[in-house]
Amino acid sequence: MEREFNTKATSVLPSTDVAVVGGGPAGLIAAAEAARRGLKVVLFEEDNIIGRPERCAGLYSIRGLEKIGVALSRSYVQNLIWGGVINSPSGEVFEISSPTPVAVVAEREAFDRYLAEKALASRADILVGRRVVSCHIDEGGRACELVFDDGSKLSSRGLIIAEGSSASLARRIFKGYDAPYWLPIIQLIVRNHGLDRRKAHVWFKSYLRDFFGYLVPINEELGKLGVAARRDPLAKAYRLMREEMPSSRIIGYSAHSIYRGPPLEIGLDGNVVLVGDVAGQVKATTGGGIITGGICAKAAASHIYSYLEEGRRGVYRRMVRGxxxxxxxTYSIARAIDSMSDKTLDGLIKAASESGLSKTLSIRGDMDFQVTGLARSLASPVGLRFLCGLLRTLL
Ligand SMILES: Cc1cc2nc3c(=O)[nH]c(=O)nc-3n(C[C@H](O)[C@H](O)[C@H](O)COP(=O)(O)OP(=O)(O)OC[C@H]3O[C@@H](n4cnc5c(N)ncnc54)[C@H](O)[C@@H]3O)c2cc1C
Structure with a gap:
């Protein structure tokens, strides 16, 4: 019989091997992996429907999805992406095209539902409409007691915290937890964007100093336009839309925040671990955390299994070291880009375009391992040409 989630539980189990807090991608992937290894797992999500509210551009690399064991499925794929178009403040353009699709555009609610079904198939339980408000952990790191908003309790041997930006449990449990790296973001769903549907579009602008603006096409007509900024992200998103997609109109809107810091060194040991955005497992250049958080979620579940069943320590930390x-x-590169003047950004994008770096990046680049991919691309004759061109335009 098909098992159901998205139904509010009337009671909680008295005890479990692993409790997972948060039914976003990181929590769902961790729950599936821990259950697949034979642990009894219960995941708690405070919202009543997995995947809602939807606040994501849904741009995930195909290679990354393979790495986290997620097959491509019509149930969540909205579009295929073959490259990107990067626009500098003064209108220089750098375009990357690949002969095959490199990424998908996913409908996030359907994607999370897909992950939830995988977790259920591994025999994890998912309870929605359950907010965990606190947690007591015994001194020896052998048991936790979770407390819910209705006062009910659950004891568990291990705990995986995947609560995203709220970080309320992380702050309570880990002394010194601090992640002041969140940036407000507005995402508009626009109609009639008029841009190439096979490319992700990025704009650097003088009024977008904290981050770039993007348009991720859903199809020829619809797209997700995002702008992150410390101040007035909505006004800046309107401005970007008017300048770059003058015939488009808005049909949807969401507000949230993205993480733009380094990965946190906290919550990587013992029977209580952090995964996903709450652990800063995000590419600071783009704020994208589905693939990197997913890789870490699998590692966290392996660690919890090894810790609880075999008494092994340090597995999570070792697995995520690379x-x-x-x-x-990536965080260092993001900071360097943030501090660049418009002139430097223009020079960088012009040099990249003129050097032929596009072809090399499409072969050697990697959307998730950006620094490794960039280093591989620069260690080539084209890379050298790009660096020389950059020096010429800047000096
Ligand atoms: C506008 C926008 C666009 C983005 N675009 C992309 C993109 O294109 N590609 C990409 O890779 N990433 C993108 N991201 C980032 C991506 O969405 C996050 O990295 C990802 O959602 C993190 O997953 P997570 O499971 O760690 O946290 P979340 O997805 O935030 O999930 C956390 C879950 O925990 C639940 N929760 C919190 N506290 C409790 C509690 N106490 N009890 C029970 N449940 C709780 C929340 O309700 C939530 O469902 C985007 C983000 C935004 C905001």
């Missing part, structure tokens, strides 16, 4: 190095380097 990715964390990459995310820290």
């Amino acid at each position: 990715l964390y190095r990459e995310l820290r380097a």
Whole structure:
């Protein structure tokens, strides 16, 4: 018989091996992996419907989806993306085209539902409409007691916290938890964008100093236009739309925040771990965290299994070491881009365009491991040409 989620539970289980807090992608992937390894898992989501409210551009690399074991499915794929168009403040354009699709545009609610079905198929339980308000952990790191908003309680041997930007449990449990790296973002659904549906579009503008603006096409007509900014993101999103897509009109709107910091070194040991956005497992250049958070969620579940069943320590930290190095380097690049003047950005994009870096990046680049992909691309004759061109335009 098909098992159902998105129904509010009337009671909670008295105990479980692993409790997961948060039914976003990181929590769902971790729950599926822990259950697949034979642990008894219950996931709690405070909202009544998995995947809602939808606040995501849904741009995920195909290679990354493979890495987290998620097959492409018509149930959530809205569009295929073959490259990107990057526009500089003064109108220089750098276009990357690949001979095959490199990314999908996903409908986020359907994507999360797809992940929830995978978790159920692994025999995890999902209870929606349940907010965890606090948690007591025993000194020896062997048990936790979760407390819910209706006062009910659950004891569990392990706890995976995947609560996203709210971070309320993380702050309570981990002394010194601090992540002041969130940036408000507005995402508009627009009709009649008039841009190439096979490309993701990015604009650097003098009025978008905190982040770039983007348009991720859903199809020829519809697209997701996003602007993140410390101040007035909505006004800036309107302005970008008027300038770059003058015939378009708005048919939907959402507001949230994206993480633009380094990965956090906290919650990587013991029987209580952090995964996803709450752990800063996000590419700071783009705020994208589905693939990187998904890789870490699988590692966290492996760690919890090893810790609870085999008494092994340090598995999570070891498994994410390489990715964390990459995310820290990505954060440094994001900071460097944020501090660039319009003139430098113009020079960078012009040099990239004139050097032929596009072809090299389409072969050697990687949307999720951006620094590694960029380093591979620069270590080539084209890379050298790009660096020389950059020096010429800047000096
Ligand atoms: C506008 C926008 C566009 C984006 N575009 C992209 C993109 O194109 N590609 C990409 O890779 N990433 C993108 N991201 C980032 C991506 O959405 C996040 O990295 C991802 O959602 C993080 O997943 P998560 O599971 O860690 O957290 P979330 O998705 O935030 O899920 C956390 C869940 O925990 C629940 N919760 C919180 N506290 C509790 C509690 N106490 N009890 C029970 N439940 C609780 C919440 O209700 C929520 O469902 C975008 C983000 C935004 C805002």
